[in-house]
Structures are given as C-alpha cells and as structure tokens.
Amino acid sequence: MSEPVRLQFTAPKRGMPPRHFTDLDQDQRIEAVTELGLPKFRVNQIARHYYGRLEADPLTMTDLPESARQKVKDALFPELMTKVRVTEADGGATQKTLWRLHDGTLLESVLMRYPDRATLCISSQAGCGMACPFCATGQGGLDRNLSIGEIVDQVRRAAATMQNEGGRLTNVVFMGMGEPLANYKRVLSAVKQITRPAPEGFGLSMRNVTVSTVGLAPAIRKLADENLSVTLAVSLHTPDDELRDTLVPVNNRWSVAEVLDAARYYADRTGRRVSIEYALIRDINDQDFRADMLGQKLHRALGSRVHVNVIPLNPTPGSKWDASPKQRQDEFVRRVAAQGVPCTVRDTRGQEIAAACGQLAAEERAS
Template identity: 75%
Template structure:
C-alpha cells in the first residue's frame, strides 16, 4: 500500500516581504512613482539601471533627482536578501550562496561555471512541501513561497557577480529549493523578467531557462499555454507508480501516465524537448528492469521529444539514500538508450559544499 499523501500546499507560515521593483508590472511602477511625484519616464530609467546595469542601489542612479532617491529606495528597492555564507568548490567554478530573507527565512542559490557558459540554479520557495524522502529540502518542509522579487534578485546578484568576473550568466535552471509550479504566478512573472527584452527584463533567451517540476500535471499544461520556449524538466525518478508513490508523493495525486501526458502536451505546444530528471539511488530505482520500463514509457509517450538526465544522487549526511555504483549507472544509461531514448549522466558539481538543495540551510539552522 502506498504511503499517505504528505504534500504541503497550505498557505505560507510567514509573511511575504515588502514589495520591490521586480514585483510590480510596468503600470504599477508608474503608479508608484506618481505617488512620489515622479513622472512616467522615470520607470524606464529605473528599469535600465536594474536590468542593464544590474544595480538596485538607488544612490548609483544619478539621473534620479537626489532629493527623491531615499523615497524611491523605500518604495521600490527595499533590501530583500542578506548574504550569510558563500562556499566554493571545483577549483572555484561552483559557488553556493546562502541568504537570509527579511523574516529570517533561509534561501540558497548555486552558480556553476563551465567552459563557455555559466548556469544559475535558482530557488522558487523557501523549503519545499513535496516531501520527497531523499531530498534535504523536502524533508525540511515548506517555509513559504518566495516573492517574484526574491526570485529575480537571485538572478540579478549572480549576473552582477559574473559581470565582475568578466563573464556573463548564460543559463538558469529552476532546480533549487522548492517546487516552481507550486508558486506558479510568481515564477512566471520572474521568468518573463529574466527573459524580457527591450528594457523589460535581463534579456536571457527563453531557450536557456529550464523550469523543473515533480509532476504537477495541471500546472504543466498551464505552463504550456504561456507561449514560452523554456525547457520543461520533469523529476520522474522512477517509471512505475508503485515506487513513485513513495519516492515522489505527489504521484498519489497525478500518476506517471498523467504526468507524461502533460509533458507531451508541453512538448507539442512549445516545440521543445522535455528533460526527464532521474536521480539514481542505490538499490531503490537503479534496477535494469526499471531502465527498460523508463525507456519504453518515454518512447511511447514522447517519441523523439525527450531526453533523460541521469543524476548521481548527492547524499545528505546520515541519510539512508546513496548514489548507485558507477557500473550500475552505466548499465542503466545503456538500457534506456537501447529503448530509443537519449540518455546522459549529468555532470555533478559541489559535492564538497553540501550542494544538494537544502543542505546549507539545514546546516545553518542546526548551528544557530
């Protein structure tokens, strides 16, 4: 018998942060500025500073009247995130940042530099209510949804860091803390600012944005109807409902067949290949018959519009969950490919700095 459903879709336990420039629509920004006695064109000036110059420091916005800057800061640029700790590994190519939010909530983001590109792993919630037993964030539960600005600020900070290093942020993956599609409206608003062009965002290509989900099927379909060209990543982790009910408890509500139907709808609407994420766990989901089943089901449901990312599990300290042996990993990949489905092993980074989602936040809470 499957474990009872333990998902947390309840209202956040803590209050949302003060509103920020990135929370507002263009019209709302204009209205806010009008309250301060500033004309409409100032909204475009602020957007240029924020999106192009990557600053939220109003004192550096010298084209804003000096006597109005304090009021603009209070109304539109409150400080949302305070850096607590930053750790690096992989010869400095991977940096994990821990932030404290206005209400004491802890937030993580990871910047990964590769030859010719840099990827930010971004969080959409503080904690997570999906209760996947092998995930540090899932075991900590949900603190609250992040605001749009708290999501966008992760991108702005990482972009500024890359610019200071003489590079640029090229990819964003919503694979940090939280279930992005459980904070749907704010995540979509953030994605549109990250990818917005002509002064309405940071200008990153939609094709370089990946939004991950454990399988909220109705939200996947809604995402497909947004008209975006982002990549959808589905954290499947096993092809059979019997095991997935316990590994990914949301499966009790939307089983594998429903999730794959929704993924096919997304692929058809967006024209993008769906990424299937599969954390390979020793003696849990790494058997050959599951590799065969995975390949068959994906080929049947998605045809050529799918790719499998096998992820060696990054275990949390003291956990019963461990990575599958290398030989079993290689055999798993071979068997998926034999079913006609592309399958590769994701390059893992940050093992030495607790880079599995939620580990730094858990460590900070324990030491407090």
C-alpha cells in the same frame, strides 16, 4: 508500507517581503513613482539601472534627482536578501550562496561556471512541500513561497557577479529549493523578467531557462499554453507508480501516465524537447527492469522529444539513500538508450560543499 506523507501545496502563513520594483507590472510602477512625485519616465530610467546595469541601489542612480533617490529606495528597493555565507568547490567554479530573507527564512542559490556558459540554479520557494524523502529540501518542509522580487533578485545578483568577472550569465534553471509550479504566478512573472530584453528584463534566451517540476500535471498543461519556449524538466525518478508513490508523493495525485501525458502536451504545444530528471539511488530505482521500463514509456509517450538526465544522488548527511555505483549507473544509461531514448549522466558539481539543494540551509538551522 510507509506511512502516507502529507503534501503542502500552499505555503504556511509567513510574512511576505515588502513590495519591490520587480513585484510590480508597468502600470503599478508608474503609479508608484507618481505617488513619489516623480514623472512616469523615471520608471524606464530605474528599469535600465536594474535590468541593464544590474544595480539595485537607487542611491547610485545618478540620473535620478538626488532628492528622490532615498524616496525611491525606501518605496521600491527594500533589501530582500542578506548573504549569510558562500561556499566554493571545483576550484571556485561552483559557488553556493546561503541567503537570509527579511523574515529570517533561509534560501539557497548555486552559480556554476563552465568554459562555454554560466548557469544559475535558483529557488522558487523557501523549503518545499513535496516531501520527497531523498531530498534535503523536502525533508525540511515548506516555509513559504518566494516573492517575484526574491526570485528575480537571485538572477540579478548572479548576473552582476559574472559581469564583474568579465563574463556573462547565460542559463537559469529553476531547480533549487521548492516546486516552481506550486508558486506558478510568481515563477511565470520571474521567467518573463529574466528573458525580456532590457529595460524590461535581463535578456537571457528563453531556451536557456529551465523550469522543473515533480509532476504537477495540470500546471504543466497551463505552462504549455503560455506560449513560452522554456525547457520543461520533469523529476520522474522512477517509471512505475508503486515506487513513485513513495519517492515522489505527489504521484498519489497525478500518476506517471498523467505526468507523461502532460509532458507530451507540453512538447506538442511548444515544439521543445522535454527533459526527464532521474536521481539514481542505489538498490531503490536503479534496477535493469526499471531502466527498460523507463525507456519504453518515454519512447511511447514522447518519441524523439525527450532526453533523460541521470543524476548521481548527492546523499544528505545521515540519510539511508546513497548513489548507485558507477558500473550500475552506466548499465542503467545503456539500457535506457537501447530503447531509443537519449540518456546521459549529468555533470555533478559541488558535492563537497553540500550543493544538494537544502543541505546548506539545514546545516545553518542546526547550528
């Protein structure tokens, strides 16, 4: 039996960044600009630049008085992230960016371009405290929660990249570094800013935003009551408590049954189908009996309101964990589907650029 793993549900104390425009609600923004000696209508002008034109430098906001631009920049637009390096794969369609935050913390985001959409995978924490042993981020532990601005600005930068290419960012998935529901309030604010129309947000469809979780059951229920229509993705990885206690240590707090009960509540409240994420690991969770059990439990709990994404594991260097062979993967998918549960294999991107979350940050720390 492996040693018990200590989970980190709260971030260690590290310096949060200086306040950013996106950290503030409307009243706070008005208060901030009036403190700078500006009328409150300037808030709307600034918001149109940030969310509508994807500009974050007040020095380029020419409808602001020239004498006010530097003051606005200093007070509300600190540099949140500095690009460390960008790696590309899939003929340039996949682009992974490593960012350094104001306190030296490292952060990753991945932009994936497809013929019919562009999806950004963003981080909600620097590191992760959930301690899943097959995950590069989990192996590194939790540095701290990200601020609202650090989450939202990942989206703005990617949207600006797509705009410069003549395209459009269409999808955002909270599947990068961290457990989104462990940084609940900031993630919720970020979701609202991503989905509200300009000048209050970037205007993405809420149905094109996915929030993932390893199974924080009370937070899933809380999210269900927010009257949002984002997609919930639950990283289950095995249907039985015995193995999940090891693979996803948070299972020691909330069992598979409790997680699926919360997922059913989410489906009931929102009318949305729940996505189940399942990283297939050779000889660990890819057996026929687990495929059968997974299909049976999901069908019983969620009926037709569920879809399984089987994810071929992207192994981290030096790890004992490895992806299942394709033949085993195909049989696993077939057996889940035979229980009446839709099941497909996720299109994997960027394996040659260490695109599993946390790998790039780990390499940078080592260097």
